[in-house]
Amino acid sequence: xxxxxxxxxxxxxxxxxxxxxxxxxxxxxxxxxxxxxxxxxxxxxxxxxxxxxxxxxxxxxxxxxxxxxxxxxxxxxxxxxxxxxxxxxxxxxxxxxxxxxxxxxxxxxxxxxxxxxxxxxxxxxxxxxxxxxxxxxxxxxxxxxxxxxxxxxxxxxxxxxxxxxxxxxxxxxxxxxxxxxxxxxxxxxxxxxxxxxxxxxxxxxxxxxxxxxxxxxxxxxxxxxxxxxxxxxxxxxxxxxxxxxxxxxxxxxxxxxxxxxxxxxxxxxxxxxxxxxxxxxxxxxxxxxxxxxxxxxxxxxxxxxxxxxxxxxxxxxxxxxxxxxxxxxxxxxxxxxxx
Amino acid sequence: xxxxxxxxxxxxxxxxxxxxxxxxxxxxxxxxxxxxxxxxxxxxxxxxxxxxxxxxxxxxxxxxxxxxxxxxxxxxxxxxxxxxxxxxxxxxxxxxxxxxxx
Numbered sequence: 001x002x003x004x005x006x007x008x009x010x011x012x013x014x015x016x017x018x019x020x021x022x023x024x025x026x027x028x029x030x031x032x033x034x035x036x037x038x039x040x041x042x043x044x045x046x047x048x049x050x051x052x053x054x055x056x057x058x059x060x061x062x063x064x065x066x067x068x069x070x071x072x073x074x075x076x077x078x079x080x081x082x083x084x085x086x087x088x089x090x091x092x093x094x095x096x097x098x099x100x101x102x103x104x105x106x107x108x109x110x111x112x113x114x115x116x117x118x119x120x121x122x123x124x125x126x127x128x129x130x131x132x133x134x135x136x137x138x139x140x141x142x143x144x145x146x147x148x149x150x151x152x153x154x155x156x157x158x159x160x161x162x163x164x165x166x167x168x169x170x171x172x173x174x175x176x177x178x179x180x181x182x183x184x185x186x187x188x189x190x191x192x193x194x195x196x197x198x199x200x201x202x203x204x205x206x207x208x209x210x211x212x213x214x215x216x217x218x219x220x221x222x223x224x225x226x227x228x229x230x231x232x233x234x235x236x237x238x239x240x241x242x243x244x245x246x247x248x249x250x251x252x253x254x255x256x257x258x259x260x261x262x263x264x265x266x267x268x269x270x271x272x273x274x275x276x277x278x279x280x281x282x283x284x285x286x287x288x289x290x291x292x293x294x295x296x297x298x299x300x301x302x303x304x305x306x307x308x309x310x311x312x313x314x315x316x317x318x319x320x321x322x323x324x325x326x327x328x329x330x331x332x333x334x335x336x337x338x339x
Numbered sequence: 340x341x342x343x344x345x346x347x348x349x350x351x352x353x354x355x356x357x358x359x360x361x362x363x364x365x366x367x368x369x370x371x372x373x374x375x376x377x378x379x380x381x382x383x384x385x386x387x388x389x390x391x392x393x394x395x396x397x398x399x400x401x402x403x404x405x406x407x408x409x410x411x412x413x414x415x416x417x418x419x420x421x422x423x424x425x426x427x428x429x430x431x432x433x434x435x436x437x438x439x440x441x
Contacts, residue, residue, distance in 0.1 A: 041340075179365055180365070270401070270404075271404075272397045272398075272400050272401040272404070273401065274397075286365070287363060287365030287366050288361040288363040288365065288366055289361070289366065290354075290358055290359065290360050290361070290366060290368040291358070291359040292357050292358050292359075293357070293359070294357075304356075304357065306348060306353065306359055307359050308348070308349050308350075308351070308359060308361070309359070309361060320394075320397050336367075336368070337365075337366065338367055339367060
């Protein structure tokens, strides 16, 4: 049996785990569901963040809006909504705004970016925007020196439209295949001239993101809303039907990068002792995470809780215990191992 | 992340009073702390002088409270049977009480 050098739809349509995008149907929102004036590099839906340098601002939120099952061939409840709250009608050269997902190298290695040969990846998504015209999606590597921008057009205002973009896999450049960032997928909402490159060509640009000069300014009016649903990035040159995962699978995939957990402990220690104990993550993390701890319970531990983590465990301490007998400590942790 | 304060915490840093950032290159916040340091900033020490003193006193208290607890039986025996507490134990318990500061 021989295998075709070019991987096509027939090879992969039934493959489980074909979608390199995590939370592409926007079911998981551990941090909350609405983020006003969201800051640069802040996450909103799990695995999704904004990347921007400009005066314009948006509220990023979960919206109960989606293409119909009849349209998409699959039902989904939610999309991400970007609603402009501060307009910016004049895009400076260094201004840009994008919604993006950074994908771990271990999950993109099989695409073979940076390897010789002819391969493609295909991005498919549903989009609904009040700003019609040409928009861009871009892909870049971790070193931000290989960029690709592709155009798509929002034809009708405030209407769900299906878009597919096939991108030739870059055969040069340095692409990570480990726990670092394999590639970034960005939905561009605005981009100044510093970020303009030629469409459909791999470019050695060093900008944070990439778009063409045709990119509309989707932040030029506070009535602008941009929505995306059912995002999928897969190997091959044809977009296949969006692959749903069980919510448990999707949450576990998200928790590799961000997890909120809690624990209720009874600590038996003499006054003056400084006990330390462990909390286990539900999911092993991509890297040693940043930990934010919040402490409740009684006041026998007057110090704030702190946590030192490995990729699987937090070592918790609350300083010296003051009272005698048992102390109840209620802890909530937020562990971030985002890219 | 906007960094306002950084304090050494074990091998890593406590940022803005509530974020434990590990000394690990795979962590994205680690790189922000490194950038903050490269801009000429210096993390605060893990413990202030007052905290070091308080920790030292807490250890002294713990040691001497343990000694008192270990020798309480002499006092109970005296109350029960009238047997005197040895002088060296009386003196050592008095000294332990003087060292305990609450």
